[in-house]
Amino acid sequence: ALFVERIENKPNNVVIILADDGGFEIGAYGNKIIKTPNLDNLAKRSKLFTSAFTSVSSCSPSRASLLTGLPQHTNGMYGLHQGVHNFNSLNSIESISKVVKQHGIRTGIIGKKHVGPELVYPFDFSETEENNPINQVGRNITNIKLLVRKFLKESANSSFFLLVSFHDPHRCGHITPQFGPFCEKWGIDGIPDWNPIKYDPRDVILPDFVPNTQSAREDVAAQYQTISRLDQGVGLVMKELEHYLEDTLVFYTSDNGIPFPRGRTNLYESGSKVPLLVSSPKSTESWGTKTNDLVSLLDIAPTIYEWFRIPSPVIHRNPHKKLSLPGQSILPIIDDVIGQTRDYVYLSHNLHEVTMNYPMRAIRSNHYKLIHNLASNSPFGVDQDLYVSPTWMDMMKRIRKKENLNWFITLKQYYYRSEFELYDLIVDPLEKNNLASKPVYDEILYNLKEQLLKWQSKTEDPWICSPHAVLEDKGSYKYSPQCLPLHDDL
Amino acid sequence: ALFVERIENKPNNVVIILADDGGFEIGAYGNKIIKTPNLDNLAKRSKLFTSAFTSVSSCSPSRASLLTGLPQHTNGMYGLHQGVHNFNSLNSIESISKVVKQHGIRTGIIGKKHVGPELVYPFDFSETEENNPINQVGRNITNIKLLVRKFLKESANSSFFLLVSFHDPHRCGHITPQFGPFCEKWGIDGIPDWNPIKYDPRDVILPDFVPNTQSAREDVAAQYQTISRLDQGVGLVMKELEHYLEDTLVFYTSDNGIPFPRGRTNLYESGSKVPLLVSSPKSTESWGTKTNDLVSLLDIAPTIYEWFRIPSPVIHRNPHKKLSLPGQSILPIIDDVIGQTRDYVYLSHNLHEVTMNYPMRAIRSNHYKLIHNLASNSPFGVDQDLYVSPTWMDMMKRIRKKENLNWFITLKQYYYRSEFELYDLIVDPLEKNNLASKPVYDEILYNLKEQLLKWQSKTEDPWICSPHAVLEDKGSYKYSPQCLPLHDDL
Numbered sequence: 001a002l003f004v005e006r007i008e009n010k011p012n013n014v015v016i017i018l019a020d021d022g023g024f025e026i027g028a029y030g031n032k033i034i035k036t037p038n039l040d041n042l043a044k045r046s047k048l049f050t051s052a053f054t055s056v057s058s059c060s061p062s063r064a065s066l067l068t069g070l071p072q073h074t075n076g077m078y079g080l081h082q083g084v085h086n087f088n089s090l091n092s093i094e095s096i097s098k099v100v101k102q103h104g105i106r107t108g109i110i111g112k113k114h115v116g117p118e119l120v121y122p123f124d125f126s127e128t129e130e131n132n133p134i135n136q137v138g139r140n141i142t143n144i145k146l147l148v149r150k151f152l153k154e155s156a157n158s159s160f161f162l163l164v165s166f167h168d169p170h171r172c173g174h175i176t177p178q179f180g181p182f183c184e185k186w187g188i189d190g191i192p193d194w195n196p197i198k199y200d201p202r203d204v205i206l207p208d209f210v211p212n213t214q215s216a217r218e219d220v221a222a223q224y225q226t227i228s229r230l231d232q233g234v235g236l237v238m239k240e241l242e243h244y245l246e247d248t249l250v251f252y253t254s255d256n257g258i259p260f261p262r263g264r265t266n267l268y269e270s271g272s273k274v275p276l277l278v279s280s281p282k283s284t285e286s287w288g289t290k291t292n293d294l295v296s297l298l299d300i301a302p303t304i305y306e307w308f309r310i311p312s313p314v315i316h317r318n319p320h321k322k323l324s325l326p327g328q329s330i331l332p333i334i335d336d337v338i339g340q341t342r343d344y345v346y347l348s349h350n351l352h353e354v355t356m357n358y359p360m361r362a363i364r365s366n367h368y369k370l371i372h373n374l375a376s377n378s379p380f381g382v383d384q385d386l387y388v389s390p391t392w393m394d395m396m397k398r399i400r401k402k403e404n405l406n407w408f409i410t411l412k413q414y415y416y417r418s419e420f421e422l423y424d425l426i427v428d429p430l431e432k433n434n435l436a437s438k439p440v441y442d443e444i445l446y447n448l449k450e451q452l453l454k455w456q457s458k459t460e461d462p463w464i465c466s467p468h469a470v471l472e473d474k475g476s477y478k479y480s481p482q483c484l485p486l487h488d489d490l
Numbered sequence: 491a492l493f494v495e496r497i498e499n500k501p502n503n504v505v506i507i508l509a510d511d512g513g514f515e516i517g518a519y520g521n522k523i524i525k526t527p528n529l530d531n532l533a534k535r536s537k538l539f540t541s542a543f544t545s546v547s548s549c550s551p552s553r554a555s556l557l558t559g560l561p562q563h564t565n566g567m568y569g570l571h572q573g574v575h576n577f578n579s580l581n582s583i584e585s586i587s588k589v590v591k592q593h594g595i596r597t598g599i600i601g602k603k604h605v606g607p608e609l610v611y612p613f614d615f616s617e618t619e620e621n622n623p624i625n626q627v628g629r630n631i632t633n634i635k636l637l638v639r640k641f642l643k644e645s646a647n648s649s650f651f652l653l654v655s656f657h658d659p660h661r662c663g664h665i666t667p668q669f670g671p672f673c674e675k676w677g678i679d680g681i682p683d684w685n686p687i688k689y690d691p692r693d694v695i696l697p698d699f700v701p702n703t704q705s706a707r708e709d710v711a712a713q714y715q716t717i718s719r720l721d722q723g724v725g726l727v728m729k730e731l732e733h734y735l736e737d738t739l740v741f742y743t744s745d746n747g748i749p750f751p752r753g754r755t756n757l758y759e760s761g762s763k764v765p766l767l768v769s770s771p772k773s774t775e776s777w778g779t780k781t782n783d784l785v786s787l788l789d790i791a792p793t794i795y796e797w798f799r800i801p802s803p804v805i806h807r808n809p810h811k812k813l814s815l816p817g818q819s820i821l822p823i824i825d826d827v828i829g830q831t832r833d834y835v836y837l838s839h840n841l842h843e844v845t846m847n848y849p850m851r852a853i854r855s856n857h858y859k860l861i862h863n864l865a866s867n868s869p870f871g872v873d874q875d876l877y878v879s880p881t882w883m884d885m886m887k888r889i890r891k892k893e894n895l896n897w898f899i900t901l902k903q904y905y906y907r908s909e910f911e912l913y914d915l916i917v918d919p920l921e922k923n924n925l926a927s928k929p930v931y932d933e934i935l936y937n938l939k940e941q942l943l944k945w946q947s948k949t950e951d952p953w954i955c956s957p958h959a960v961l962e963d964k965g966s967y968k969y970s971p972q973c974l975p976l977h978d979d980l
């Protein structure tokens with residue numbers, strides 16, 4: 001047979017359920033208002049991670065990083081894939097779907113793809129925005145259910161890797177304003193399986209980093225409704241998987257933080273910390289437990305390779321050098337193996353929309369986060385979707401009227417950032433007080449910078465010398481790359 | 491037949507001879523030191539343009555703009571194509587080679603391609619860095635001669651479009667330092683047709699914008715030697731074309747200015763003004779004449795479509811809008827038709843290397859140039875090739891030793907630019923005195939800004955609202971795009 005035969009009770013299959021811009025508005029994560037019974041049920045048969053991070057808080061770069069195990073600066077997806085943004089991963093990169101296919105595992109994607117080129121991200125079964133209206137494969141939960149059924153039927157006798165990639169709860173207002181800011185008004189009659197749940201803006205729990213305004217409350221209430229649709233979709237998908245669960249590893253996570261100021265596109269906790277549930281049938285003792293261990297979505301690819309007992313690919317991005325995946329499998333954490341925790345997770349962002357150049361690199365320990373802003377002279381960008389959101393539009397109106405933003409920082413602080421930002425996450429979880437210039441933190445700063453540079457070197461970051469030097473890594477510098485200084489402190 | 495049959499003495503063919511980083515170091519342009527007898531001979535059967543501009547001073551973006559007739563912000567090639575830079579034109583764009591192929595004209599490229607994807611830039615005959623060592627097809631003039639011969643033989647009975655794309659005089663030192671900074675030491679034994687000409691650094695004519703140092707003189711002397719190789723290559727190509735010249739339109743130009751500080755990657759005259767010779771067998775009266783008329787390399791595509799009597803393509807980059815090429819044929823200028831001159835040429839740059847984000851838009855009249863720097867808070871970037879050049883390395887050494895640069899501006903002025911730069915080119919051809927903040931120029935500034943914005947709108951520039959606003963052009967803004975202000979002047 002073309003595909004590896006499925007063997008009952010063996011580690012045969014992997015399913016990733018991915019939310020688009022989904023945050024911690026989930027019962028299992030302690031939210032008492034939102035109704036997410038299906039995600040809560042999944043949590044009951046999962047290990048729940050409280051400290052999981054996407055390596056980049058932007059849709060295409062995050063998906064490319066998840067699927068390759070490589071940060072955006074390594075895999076080449078520096079910004080959004082679609083339209084004029086036009087970013088793609090490098091042809092030399094290997095992705096999960098490409099690698100496991102080569103080992104006879106059937107691959108499928110249902111919903112939002114948002115990465116390319118096809119050469120790097122091939123799937124045997126593909127129902128995405130490339131061949132469907134995006135809402136029909138990303139938000140129509142009945143359709144999603146039927147597509148999962150179809151994929152499973154076609155994969156009946158083989159191992160499989162399936163990515164179910166919801167477009168919910170991504171905001172709708174930017175492209176299809178007729179459906180409401182979060183598509184909460186979309187498809188009420190057209191989705192038989194959807195039982196819409198409405199939330200009162202007065203009841204929602206406003207995340208600490210969101211301005212405390214009526215507009216933001218309404219924005220969050222609409223998001224809740226959309227998450228409940230996603231949740232019902234998760235229930236339908238899990239029902240389809242019913243007879244496969246004994247040999248299927250299931251993930252639930254999100255590509256990035258919620259689309260609010262200081263959320264998506266930011267490397268603050270509010271933009272980069274994501275929910276992560278991992279349901280392993282091989283580790284039923286882990287079901288319903290939590291861990292605070294630091295993990296990165298860059299660890300998902302190595303986890304899946306370990307699950308399938310396939311060696312992690314060696315990447316030949318540079319003709320005279322081999323690059324291995326920087327992440328580690330999280331299976332030992334699920335199995336509670338001592339000493340498997342990481343000291344750090346790393347983050348790397350360049351652009352979101354092509355007009356929004358704002359490269360950042362960051363390192364996070366359990367205690368501190370250091371962000372290196374490589375273009376800190378320029379203001380931080382605002383994307384097209386965020387700008388027209390009720391929350392941001394209201395902020396701009398307040399700025400024009402010189403009214404209070406009811407926000408924990410000023411707009412000036414949001415736009416203009418220091419080159420280095422160091423936060424003590426224990427005393428300052430909102431990352432408000434930058435300690436980078438305080439002499440008492442010199443040693444901590446020095447050590448974190450050194451670790452971050454090591455990681456940039458290991459992952460062959462083209463920005464490793466930015467912003468004050470030029471990387472020379474060709475010709476006579478081929479085997480000993482160097483940062484040559486710009487002397488720009490004039 | 492598959493191809494349009496060639497008819498003697500009809501406007502059948504087009505050849506573009508393209509230099510890589512070539513400037514005005516040409517006898518026909520008044521340089522009395524350099525020996526370029528073959529370019530000078532071509533000038534004798536051409537109209538010579540003294541005010542021709544590339545729309546962008548960076549290799550891949552310039553080639554993509556030349557071949558599509560669309561600025562880089564429209565065609566999608568925002569920076570370099572190769573390696574980690576990974577830029578590509580949008581699939582929806584039409585190029586000369588793609589369009590004329592569809593009309594039965596045989597297409598060929600010999601030498602440096604440096605653009606993609608293949609879908610947008612297909613050629614029937616392709617001998618480039620994609621299937622050859624770049625020096626062999628870009629600098630080995632004997633090999634280039636034989637490839638032209640092969641192409642012409644295979645095209646014997648059809649009309650053709652041929653791009654002969656030299657890699658000379660591009661600097662060599664960055665990638666292959668063993669061949670010398672300008673490859674002047676390369677191939678002496680291996681290129682039978684090359685008769686190397688050496689120049690004494692004391693004799694060279696230093697362009698006004700280059701630092702007056704011994705290192706720069708040596709750098710320019712090496713460049714002269716490499717241009718003489720290019721020149722001999724041009725002689726060989728013209729010899730091969732001998733029997734086709736009666737029905738072939740021949741262009742000689744360069745993708746960008748010379749690779750010296752304030753040259754390549756800059757929109758100053760020194761980076762964006764390029765040589766342009768156009769030899770039209772239909773206009774022998776124009777041979778040996780000059781024109782000061784402003785023209786843009788964006789005009790080449792419409793010129794070629796007119797020559798072949800093919801309608802210019804309509805671009806469907808945006809599903810609900812048609813975009814036509816912004817340039818105009820220059821055939822009327824060659825024929826000296828009155829009233830065909832342009833009031834302005836336009837320039838547009840985003841990146842060169844992917845780490846070098848520095849978007850700029852510019853408009854140039856016969857009198858003024860206005861540059862809009864969209865990321866003026868950040869220092870202007872230095873590319874890997876320029877940094878290791880003798881000229882720049884010497885500048886850095888002088889900066890470290892606090893010695894005089896012998897340059898017409900300071901390094902600080904080079905790195906840090908105002909958002910708007912306005913120059914009076916008649917009194918200040920070196921663009922040293924920025925007039926943008928002088929009240930007496932308010933009206934001129936206002937008018938140039940308005941013209942520039944009109945062009946950005948016409949060419950669907952995604953950066954049209956940058957840097958102080960966000961472009962909204964989807965959803966409810968689909969038919970009436972707007973710039974929504976960031977209020978970043980805090």
Ligand SMILES: [Ca+2]
Nearest residue numbers: 020021059255
């Ligand atoms: Ca997203």
Ligand SMILES: [Ca+2]
Nearest residue numbers: 510511549745
């Ligand atoms: Ca060039």
Ligand SMILES: [Mg+2]
Nearest residue numbers: 113114115116
């Ligand atoms: Mg795609």
Ligand SMILES: [Mg+2]
Nearest residue numbers: 603604605606
């Ligand atoms: Mg190419």
